Amino acid sequence: MKTRFPTSTRVPFLQRPKRNIVAGAILGFSFLLFPLYFFLAAQTPPASRGVIRLKVRYKSGDSPKDLARKRFFLIKGTLEENKSLIERIKQTDPMSRECYYLGKGASPALIRWLDDNDCDSVYCREIEEKYLSGNEAVPEFQAAYNQGLRDFKTPELARRWLTVNLAADIRDGFYNQKQRTIADLISLAEAATKTKVMSVMTDRKGTAYLTDIEAGTYTISNLVGSKTEKTSILWTCEKDVKAGNLAIAMRPLILSNEKDPKAKCEFVERPLPICEHTK
Amino acid sequence: MVTHQTKRKVAQRISQRAQRILLCVPLRPLRSKLLVKCCLACFLVLVAASGAVVLAVAQTRQKRRASRPSTQQQAPKGSAAKYSGFLHSSEKHKSLTCNACHKLPTSGAAKRDFPDVADFPNHDACVRCHRQQFFTRQAFMGTGPAICTVCHVRAAPREDGRFNFGKPNIAGLAMKTKDERQFTIEFPHDKHQNVIASSRPRRSSNQAAGFIRASFFQPEPADDKKPDYNNCSICHVTRKQAIGAPPAGWPGSFVPPAGTFKTQPHTHDACFDCHWKGQKPTSDDCAGCHKASASFVPTDWPTRKSAKFLHEGGGEGGHVLECTSCHINITRASTLRGLAPDVPIAMCASCHNDNKKVTWKKIVSLTDEFAQLKKTGNCTYCHTSEVGKKKPPASHDAAVQ
Numbered sequence: 001m002k003t004r005f006p007t008s009t010r011v012p013f014l015q016r017p018k019r020n021i022v023a024g025a026i027l028g029f030s031f032l033l034f035p036l037y038f039f040l041a042a043q044t045p046p047a048s049r050g051v052i053r054l055k056v057r058y059k060s061g062d063s064p065k066d067l068a069r070k071r072f073f074l075i076k077g078t079l080e081e082n083k084s085l086i087e088r089i090k091q092t093d094p095m096s097r098e099c100y101y102l103g104k105g106a107s108p109a110l111i112r113w114l115d116d117n118d119c120d121s122v123y124c125r126e127i128e129e130k131y132l133s134g135n136e137a138v139p140e141f142q143a144a145y146n147q148g149l150r151d152f153k154t155p156e157l158a159r160r161w162l163t164v165n166l167a168a169d170i171r172d173g174f175y176n177q178k179q180r181t182i183a184d185l186i187s188l189a190e191a192a193t194k195t196k197v198m199s200v201m202t203d204r205k206g207t208a209y210l211t212d213i214e215a216g217t218y219t220i221s222n223l224v225g226s227k228t229e230k231t232s233i234l235w236t237c238e239k240d241v242k243a244g245n246l247a248i249a250m251r252p253l254i255l256s257n258e259k260d261p262k263a264k265c266e267f268v269e270r271p272l273p274i275c276e277h278t279k
Numbered sequence: 280m281v282t283h284q285t286k287r288k289v290a291q292r293i294s295q296r297a298q299r300i301l302l303c304v305p306l307r308p309l310r311s312k313l314l315v316k317c318c319l320a321c322f323l324v325l326v327a328a329s330g331a332v333v334l335a336v337a338q339t340r341q342k343r344r345a346s347r348p349s350t351q352q353q354a355p356k357g358s359a360a361k362y363s364g365f366l367h368s369s370e371k372h373k374s375l376t377c378n379a380c381h382k383l384p385t386s387g388a389a390k391r392d393f394p395d396v397a398d399f400p401n402h403d404a405c406v407r408c409h410r411q412q413f414f415t416r417q418a419f420m421g422t423g424p425a426i427c428t429v430c431h432v433r434a435a436p437r438e439d440g441r442f443n444f445g446k447p448n449i450a451g452l453a454m455k456t457k458d459e460r461q462f463t464i465e466f467p468h469d470k471h472q473n474v475i476a477s478s479r480p481r482r483s484s485n486q487a488a489g490f491i492r493a494s495f496f497q498p499e500p501a502d503d504k505k506p507d508y509n510n511c512s513i514c515h516v517t518r519k520q521a522i523g524a525p526p527a528g529w530p531g532s533f534v535p536p537a538g539t540f541k542t543q544p545h546t547h548d549a550c551f552d553c554h555w556k557g558q559k560p561t562s563d564d565c566a567g568c569h570k571a572s573a574s575f576v577p578t579d580w581p582t583r584k585s586a587k588f589l590h591e592g593g594g595e596g597g598h599v600l601e602c603t604s605c606h607i608n609i610t611r612a613s614t615l616r617g618l619a620p621d622v623p624i625a626m627c628a629s630c631h632n633d634n635k636k637v638t639w640k641k642i643v644s645l646t647d648e649f650a651q652l653k654k655t656g657n658c659t660y661c662h663t664s665e666v667g668k669k670k671p672p673a674s675h676d677a678a679v680q
Contacts, residue, residue, distance in 0.1 A: 069476040071610075117477040123553060124477040125510065157393055164555040171558070175474060201472055201603065201610035209607040211623075245674060246625040 048215050050241040055252035056206040060229050066206030067255075069118070070226045072235075073186065074210050075219040076195035079238045079264060082219045085189055086236050090268055094181050094224050096232070099275035100174040109138040110170070118227065121172035127162050140170050178224060185223045207252070215243045220253070225270060232272060233257050237265035362412045363425040367461045367571055371408070377565040380404035394555075395547050396565075398444050399430040459575035465568050468612040472603075475510040511602040514549055515541040517591055530586060531663030538591040585622075585661040600630075627661075628678035645679045 052074070056067040075082055095103075097120060101111050109131075117125050131138045132145050144165035148158030151165070163171055186197045200208040210220075217240050225232030235255045254260070257269050366372060382401070384394035391397055405426065406413055412426040423434030432440040518540045529535070544550070551562050560567020590598060603610055605626040612618050624645075631644050648658050649671070658667035 071473065119477055121474050123474040125475075126513075152394070153392055161393070161552045161555060163553055164551075164557060168557060172474065179473070199469070199611055200607075201469075201476065203604045204601055205604070207604065208610070210611075211608060245677065246623045 048243050049212050050215050050243050051246050052210040052213065052218070052220070052239055052241060053246075053252040054200070054202065054206075054208040054210065054220065054255065056202050056208075056235075056255040058228055058233055058257045060231075064256075065228075066204065067202055067226060067228070067233075068204040068206055069201060070222055071182075071199050071201045072208060072210075072220055072222050072255075073182075073189075074198045074200075074213065075189045075221065076193040076216065077219060078217045079219055079236060079266070082189070082192070082236075085185075085192055086219070086221075086266075088188060089185060089221060089223055089236065090234065092181060092185065092224065093270070094178055095174075096273050096275065097174050097227065099273055100177065101170075102275045104169045104173060106170060107139045109136070110140050113138050113141075120178060121175040122163050122166060122170070123172065127159065129159065132159065140166060182223050209246070211246070213241055215241050217241070220255070225268070227272065230272060231257075231269045234268040234270075235265065236267075237263065239264075361425075362409065363428050365429040368573065373571075378563060381565065383563055391546070391548075393548050393551065394562075395551070396562075397547075399441060405429070461572055461575060462569040463572050463576055464615060465570055466615050468609050468615075468618070470613075472610045475513060477510055514544045515602075518542045529663075530665045531667075533586055533663040535586060536589070539586075539589055541590060584666050586663045586666070587659075587661050600626075604629075624674050624678045632679055645675065649675075649679070 054072055056070065056072070057064050058067055059065075075085070079086060097114065098111055101114070113131060114120075114122070114124075119125060127138075127141055130136050131141050133142070141162060144162045145158055147165040148162055149155060152158050152161060189197050198210060198213065200210050202208040217238060219236060220239055221236045222234060225234040237253065237255055239253050254263065255265060255267075257267050380400035381396050383396050385396050385398045386401075409426055413424050423436075425434060427434035430441050431438060432442060517538050519537055521537045522535065522540055524534070547562070550568065554560060554567075555562050592598065598605075605622045606620055607623065607626065608621060628645055631642055632646070643660050648660050651660075652658050652667075652671065656668060657664055658671070661667075
């Protein structure tokens with residue numbers, strides 16, 4: 001005959017400490033796991049991020065050239081998904097630099113100075129002394145320099161700080177106008193895709209890297225036509241991004257003004273407009 | 280008479296009761312309760328009395344002050360030591376505009392060839408609110424008014440030596456022992472890259488049209504025809520002087536030679552040449568670039584995994600790629616926060632791989648370095664031993680494949 005002890009007397013006495021030990025162990029373990037989670041989160045590289053290597057080139061005459069120092073934008077979604085946005089991008093046709101500056105009554109010397117280095121504003125390169133006097137002198141620079149001589153201690157400072165005495169339109173009016181157009185298109189893209197638009201600029205070899213991007217399909221565009229020698233080229237391309245690092249992404253996405261049936265890329269090439277002196 | 284007797288009786292009763300309370304052991308619980316009550320009552324009376332005294336004193340002082348006409352707001356009187364440290368973030372200071380204290384350009388001692396904010400504000404900026412901290416008897420006790428040491432090396436009327444204003448210390452002035460900043464600097468590289476972007480080389484008449492040679496270097500008179508593609512050298516030129524060691528010493532005891540690092544802009548000149556007026560943020564808008572930090576921000580030392588990398592190195596007269604070819608994320612950086620001069624190994628591999636056909640003939644390749652690692656357990660070409668002895672990350676393997 002088995003003796004059965006009344007549970008009411010034995011359970012609280014024997015099981016309560018056990019339960020406490022188990023609860024304590026769970027609590028302690030969770031305390032250990034909590035920082036461990038953060039440690040691991042910080043250590044583990046995000047597995048779902050990828051890289052795009054861009055290579056932008058264009059054919060002008062017979063020779064292919066790299067498109068240097070132009071900004072490209074990464075918009076979430078396929079070309080199809082961004083169809084209306086792309087239409088809007090294609091319709092946007094900002095004024096050319098030459099037309100803008102002619103419209104503002106800029107001197108031919110200034111327009112030539114800007115064009116020499118494909119500069120959208122006067123900030124893009126140093127204004128050397130030869131542009132202040134002599135054959136290559138730029139009248140706008142001369143006037144600002146003379147003002148600087150009155151404002152500042154030394155002629156060298158007047159030259160180095162020359163841009164502060166230039167009229168805003170001449171200084172960076174075209175650049176600002178172009179940036180406003182781009183900003184409007186970015187706002188549209190961000191509103192449509194609910195994702196921030198990332199951008200990167202090509203180096204002198206026309207190469208750029210878009211790093212640390214979420215895997216998925218993207219539209220890559222320069223949003224406004226990039227000026228080349230004779231034309232302006234607008235690209236809208238699609239790229240499927242898979243998780244991976246730079247070493248894997250070394251095969252570039254090539255943007256060109258030559259048709260490639262393999263690439264999901266569209267380009268619009270327009271001849272540069274002929275402008276007239278309006279002012 | 281009756282009243283006098285009654286009073287005496289009451290007093291007797293009280294003393295008897297007190298004796299009972301104090302001496303009678305069986306009544307101890309009752310006695311301690313009463314004691315506590317008494318103490319509490321006494322304490323409350325004391326607090327009320329001292330409060331009344333403080334109020335009365337304060338009122339009399341206010342009356343005295345009101346009788347003296349004063350147009351200037353005075354800072355509260357506090358311990359002198361409290362005023363030895365200046366906080367831009369204090370409520371009073373925050374309520375002022377920058378130019379309430381900082382005048383542009385700074386007059387007086389700052390010897391710069393350009394108009395600049397290069398020195399501490401004048402005495403008036405401090406004295407108009409902190410008269411008490413400067414001139415009271417308390418302020419002159421001990422080593423002198425502590426408030427002076429906000430700017431001055433010593434708090435003595437004839438000592439006008441001041442600490443360095445701003446960083447780095449180009450004027451050779453004394454530095455505060457705790458060199459921390461109250462501001463962070465905002466600088467969007469992306470916007471600046473847009474405006475300084477220059478895509479075609481400058482061509483002189485005797486330069487071959489197709490020849491391209493990128494430059495990391497500041498244009499020098501002897502080599503002024505060197506094209507400068509993306510103009511990073513407007514702000515970052517090769518640091519010709521050796522850099523001072525970090526507080527913890529150089530990792531692996533490797534002292535980087537001059538030319539290892541690039542400079543960063545350290546005077547307002549680098550900004551004012553465009554932002555003096557007209558171009559926002561203009562020189563009078565301090566907050567356009569300087570963002571107040573909630574806590575002091577310690578200055579950072581440059582950290583490099585490849586401590587031995589030389590911008591000026593490369594055997595053929597310098598590394599030939601332009602800055603953004605290696606610093607691939609710089610053209611998208613809209614802030615300096617979290618910005619690192621990151622150069623992925625894949626960028627190094629674009630020249631330093633094992634394919635001799637496409638790279639320089641005598642270049643040290645990553646494959647050579649891997650072979651060395653097998654032999655010596657240390658990668659020494661780019662790294663100091665602290666990094667070089669570690670297992671190379673997967674990116675290094677991937678870069679040579």
